[in-house]
Amino acid sequence: MVLADLGRKLNAALSSLNRAPVVDDKVLDALLKEVCAALLETDVNVKLVQQLRSKVKTKVKATFESTADKAKETNRKQVVQKAIFDELVNLVDPGVEPYKPKKGHFNVIMAVGLQGNGKTTTCTKLAVHYQKRGFKSCIVCADTFRAGAFDQTRQSATKAKVAYFGSYTETDPVAIAAQGVAKFKKEKFEVIIVDTSGRHKQEGELFEEMVQIGNAVKPDMTVLILDASIGQAAEAQSRAFKESADFGAIIVTKMDGHAKGGGAISAVAATQTPIIFLGTGEHLTDLDRFSPQPFISKLLGLGDVQGLMEH
């Protein structure tokens, strides 16, 4: 299971709380240290982890001081657990509803992201996903940069039995994107997915190109495709993509590997944008839906204490 390791560690830390006779500063500090260590190992941004630590501390202290029955240790434990749980949820849940494609409409989805993070693969997976749910779906290959990009789309779309558009000769991705989307709109496709080249914030021109493609196809939803193994660069890169492309959703790829996706979690926090899917393999159907609540519960193995937490 995704993030199982992190879950185990967080869980162990939390249950150590139950063994402590009293919850004082020392116990709280020790607990937070373990929780933070677990998060750091998954690549959650170092600053975010520090923030989480101090937020939990402040919250817990404030609650302790404002409640009269300091003697009741079980209450104090609950206060601590809830504070940690809430802050963890905050990490992956920005509380924003992602766009949902509507039947009988044009729904243009544009994929953006760093080089090699899985955009092209994920575009086909998305097309398959929506096609299965009755949307007439297609892919526009607006990557004119990467060698063999159109062949990649052509081959994987053919395998997936999804319509595609692209060109071997046109070198302007903006023109291709516009042509492709116009063509598919005329043909009454419902989900039109635009794949773009990989890029990074350090190259201004590449970002400008992305903005222009966006202006040409007016996406209903732009998706940032992010590799689960990304480390501390996640925050700065995702922030930059947010500023230029204003993506409304994140898909974390390669979750079938050993990576726990903490970098991607940092991207959520940095951009206040929800994760909608996880990529879990190289095959067309390796795509899992993502929703924060069950995710965190599972992560912490909290099924049984859920009731406790909701007070």
Next chain:
Amino acid sequence: MFARLTGSKVLTEEDLKPVLESMKQHLMKKNVAKDIAERVCEGVGESLVGKKVGGFQSTNTTVRQALSTSITRILTPKTSTDLLLSIRSKLSSPLTSTQQRMPYSITFVGVNGVGKSTNLSKVCFWLIQNGFKVLIAACDTFRSGAVEQLRVHVRNLSMLGTNNGTAGRVELYERGYGKDAAGIAKEAIAYARDNDFDVVLIDTAGRMQDNEPLMRALAKLVAVNNPDKILFVGEALVGNEAVDQLSKFDRALRDFSSGAGGMGKGRGIDGMLVTKWDTVDDKVGAALSMTYVTGQPIIFVGTGQTYTDLRQLRVQNVVQAILSD
């Protein structure tokens, strides 16, 4: 007497603890894996406990210096990174009259999407510039477009790669999709031998380090073909995964290649190529994690998406970037 005047003192664990802790945080912010950051700081601590520091030197600066020395040592290659020398010496080694000269072969391995094929093409460009005849073996027979990707690179490189007439050349060896990669590599090496190529660059499909069937298949390719160099391609973007990727690729190759092809002992990773260096600003800690785990050198650094974006690692620059605030 003097000691008191200059305020020199002997460093204790207590003095060091807070400084080392903030060093560790600092290293992690620079994208050094947590585990590696801890071990490096531990080492620095051990080297300093009981040391005298002069009065003009704070504990801070002493630790900083020790850290600098330590990461310089980790990053400094312990084996030769001179690939040209290695290729030339193989190509000019004496042969008996019945022996046929074998080409120098390099296999590029790594997880998905890190830049194996692109940087293989950059290495090819560099080899052509140096007058070599290069054969690229398309052994990613899985990912859509993988063969065509290399075909485009070979077409580009054939047009680019002339060096004042003493040109190298490049050709693609491909057998399409769905075939056994180890077999294609073998055919390619034989083809290169018979057609007077100097170097064979073997592209492989990306794979996750925990995917045992795929790791076995890669080990088979290594065992069957015994390449002169196995280059692990990793990206500078990778966080804590760097440790797991490298240790598992190395171990899987060693374990699975020892039995399979009957070459005797298993082969591990010989060096690294760290890509996407241009995407991480000064957060270059992955380079430290990678060299710490393997003890092998970084042979090249990939710094962009064009053929000339390939560099040698400058250890001092990396150390500076990691230490900078």
